[in-house]
Amino acid sequence: MDEKKTAILAEIPRLRRYARALLRDKDAADDLVQDSLERALTRLDNWRTGENPRRWLFTIMHHLFVDQMRKVSRRGGNATVPVEAAENLPSAATQQDSFAVRDILDALEAISPERRAAIMMVAVEGFSYAEAANILGIPAGTLMSRIARGREELRGLLDDAARRRTFRIVER
Amino acid sequence: MTQREYTIRDIHLALDGEMPAEERADFEAWLEANPEMKAKNARFTDDARRLREVFAGVLKEPAPERLTEMVTEGPPRIARSWLAGRQSAVAAAVIFAAGIAGGYFAGSSGLRMQAEAENELAEKAIGAYVTYAVDRGHTVEVGGTDKPYLEGWLSKRTGLKLVAPDLANEGFELLGGRLLPGAESPAALLVYKDQAGNQISIYMVAEGEKKTRGTYTEKAGGPTAIYWLDKDYGCAIVGSLPQERLTEVAKSAWKQLVAAGAAS
Structure with missing residues (x-):
């Protein structure tokens, strides 16, 4: 197998992690990764040898994710829902998750996809502001405000979740 | 030493590794002097850690075959005769x-x-x-x-x-x-x-x-x-x-x- 393909294979775990954060549903996330890989392979020439494929792949995935969100919002309330998500909520994996994990996932899902992407890019994927802004195709200032607002929002949601849980415990 | 005025913006910069190393000590001092900001910094730092932990497991999961095959075997052919390779297939679409x-x-x-x-x-x-x-x-x-x-x-x-x-x-x-x-x-x-x-x-x-x-x-x-x-x-x-x-x-x-x- 050629060098490029080996390098792309090595990025799959990270792409899956980021997709999971964006979409939560495992199958939907892997579908996004699969579409990204497919697109990447048809455009191998766009990727210069020697360059780390990570940024390139994340950019491809980001574009696909944006397209997907546009389609969903165009369709309004009739957005599609993965069968998996519709039939097993909470999913088996989610049930095993601790409250803390579920709170994080719920909160992340509740904030806007733009803020979610910005936070994940820097806080989990470890991209610099410059890299993340480049991948997301936005000015660094916009990235920063998404991160700042997203973090505040996330914290607010986590506080709410913790409060609700406290009430429940008290009520018992 | 003249301490520059830090803001909440700097909490994010520091957390995301975007703060120049030489400002770091100054920033820490500012946090110490502003308990409210210090608490916010602690919460954001903790949230970032939790986010990383929640998704850490995904990295250890073996990649599904359909993803690795996409890379090793290349994207599926665009034009496919409708019966090709589907002897064992159930139904096209139900x-x-x-x-x-x-x-x-x-x-x-x-x-x-x-x-x-x-x-x-x-x-x-x-x-x-x-x-x-x-x-x-x-x-x-x-x-x-x-x-x-x-x-x-x-x-x-x-x-x-x-x-x-x-x-x-x-x-x-x-x-x-x-x-x-x-x-x-x-x-x-x-x-x-x-x-x-x-x-x-x-x-x-x-x-x-x-x-x-x-x-x-x-x-x-x-x-x-x-x-x-x-x-x-x-x-x-x-x-x-x-x-x-x-x-x-x-x-x-x-x-x-x-x-x-x-x-x-």
């Missing part, structure tokens, strides 16, 4: 269109990728349902009483290993089926009815590009399609039944179709 009033279907986590092929498939299936399943007088061409004949005929014409699932447990009885024109090959439509008179239909066609699944509603209150597609076949289910019931019916049908395909 779509249930269920006709019960009320579009009880609010998109909950609706960030699902939607390719045009899926939309097209779902729209065709809903179209078939709207045209035939609701036509009480002329719903089917061949009745469901002779099931083996119906299955044989539809299998032969569509090129699918087609079975008419038994949905009695879900309260639906097979009315029969009909053949429909399709883009590359004919499509099959099976229609079922329950005691309350609700009809659902299964649409199957030997088309499919890639593995995907989802739910699709054309317009509010209209029938919903639950579909499955795979590289060379697919299956999907549609209806305006309450979501839970439709999902149940879809699961039962899909299981039977898979079993029938695997058995051959």
Whole structure:
């Protein structure tokens, strides 16, 4: 197998992690990764040898994710829902998750996809502001405000979740 | 030393590794002097750690084969003859269109990728349902009483290993089926009815590009399609039944179709 393909294979775990954060549903996330890989392979020439494929792949995935969100919002309330998500909520994996994990996932899902992407890019994927802004195709200032607002929002949601849980415990 | 005025913005910069190292000590001192900011910094730092922890497990999961194969074997050929390599495939696309009033279907986590092929498939299936399943007088061409004949005929014409699932447990009885024109090959439509008179239909066609699944509603209150597609076949289910019931019916049908395909 050629060098490029080996390098792309090595990025799959990270792409899956980021997709999971964006979409939560495992199958939907892997579908996004699969579409990204497919697109990447048809455009191998766009990727210069020697360059780390990570940024390139994340950019491809980001574009696909944006397209997907546009389609969903165009369709309004009739957005599609993965069968998996519709039939097993909470999913088996989610049930095993601790409250803390579920709170994080719920909160992340509740904030806007733009803020979610910005936070994940820097806080989990470890991209610099410059890299993340480049991948997301936005000015660094916009990235920063998404991160700042997203973090505040996330914290607010986590506080709410913790409060609700406290009430429940008290009520018992 | 003149301490510059820090703001909450700097908390994010520091947390994300964007603060110059020489400012760091200054910044820490500022935090110490501002308990409120210090607390915020602690919370954001903790949230970032939790986020990393929550997703750390994904990195350790083995990558699904469909992803690694995409890289090692290359993207699927664009042009594919509709029967190529699908001897063991079950059904191209199975779509249930269920006709019960009320579009009880609010998109909950609706960030699902939607390719045009899926939309097209779902729209065709809903179209078939709207045209035939609701036509009480002329719903089917061949009745469901002779099931083996119906299955044989539809299998032969569509090129699918087609079975008419038994949905009695879900309260639906097979009315029969009909053949429909399709883009590359004919499509099959099976229609079922329950005691309350609700009809659902299964649409199957030997088309499919890639593995995907989802739910699709054309317009509010209209029938919903639950579909499955795979590289060379697919299956999907549609209806305006309450979501839970439709999902149940879809699961039962899909299981039977898979079993029938695997058995051959």
